[in-house]
Amino acid sequence: MYPDPGCWDRVFTAVFRHPTQHFTFVINPNSGPGPGKFPDAEYTDAIxxxxxxxxxxxxxxxxxxxxxxxxxxxxAEIERYAAWATYSDLDIHVDGIFADEAPGELGEGKIHLGYLKTLHAHTKRAFQELGLQGYFVTNPRKIVPKAFYGYADSIVSYEASFKTMISPDTLFTSSDKQMSAGANIDRQAVLIHSFDGSSREQEELVQMLVKKGVGEVYVTTCGPGKGEGDYSRYSEYWEDFVTEMEKANEAALQDD
Structure with missing residues (x-):
């Protein structure tokens, strides 16, 4: 969603009203950082x-x-994002990278694992040199071999519509012991678009995912876009979703 005047106001409001709920936002000026050294004025102000x-x-x-x-x-794009921290007029740093369309198979000779290992290393170096975390998320949209978790802080194991979602009870299972399955569930992210249930049904879904231990969750009524969710609009239940996530996380902490 481009930060035209007022467009991100519901985001700012949600973050302000829910200080105990952590938010991770993907910043995407132009399928990457854009052509300039820094983003345009609308992005700098919003960030x-x-x-x-x-x-x-x-x-x-x-x-x-x-x-x-x-x-x-x-x-080069990773290093440009990291360099946003050097912008002198405003604090427009980002904390890391979201690598979309990431490989989910090791590849011949583990070539794909090596590819992500290289990106992970460059992300950590570029950001940590500037005192930033270098949080590295990959999005293969599937359960991946456990080896990939050596080179990612979080991995999107599911990004698809609510209708095509397999049974929640088996969403994170795998018959292959070399796959991540539930072993790394706290480092898995789930992005569910085209949700067509009620707000109450969304709450039940959120509670199930959080109770199961999923690290990061997003549910939207919007979508699909070009084969994935339409993230250029607010979900019909955006405010409800944030409240539900906060309640579910608080309940999970009490259970611990």
Whole structure:
């Protein structure tokens, strides 16, 4: 969603009203950081407003074409995102990278694992040199071999519509012991679009995912876009979703 005047107001409001709920936002000016050294004025103003809050993590979008995109191009974009921290007028830093269309198979000779290992290393170096976390998220949209967790802080194991979602009870299982399955569930992210249930049904879904231990969750009524969710609009239940996530996380902490 481009930050035209007023467009991100519901985001700012949610972050302000729910200080105990952590938010991770993917910043995507132009399928990457855009052509300039820094983003345009609309983005700089909006990012700076989000960076005021301690319960927000911002990560910059890059795509990898499932491990076929030239590594030098992706690395250059990672370094440009990291350099946003050097902007002198406002605090527009992002905390890491969201690598979309990430490979989910090891590849011949583990070439795809090596690809992500390289991106992970460059992300950590580029951001940590500037005192930032270098949070690295990959999005293969599937359960991946456990080896990938050595080179990611979080992995999107599901991104698809609510209708095509397999049984929640088996969403994170795998018959292959070399796959991540539930072993790394706290480092898995789930992005569910085209949700067509009620707000109460969404709450039950959120409670189930949080109770199961999923690290990051997003549910939207919007979608699909080009094969994935339409993230350029607010979900019909955006405010309800944030409240439900906060309640579910608080309940999970009490259970612990």
């Amino acid at each position: 700076a407003k989000l960076n005021v809050y301690k319960n927000v993590t911002l990560i910059g979008y890059v795509h990898t074409a499932y491990g076929t995109r030239d590594l030098t191009q992706v690395i």
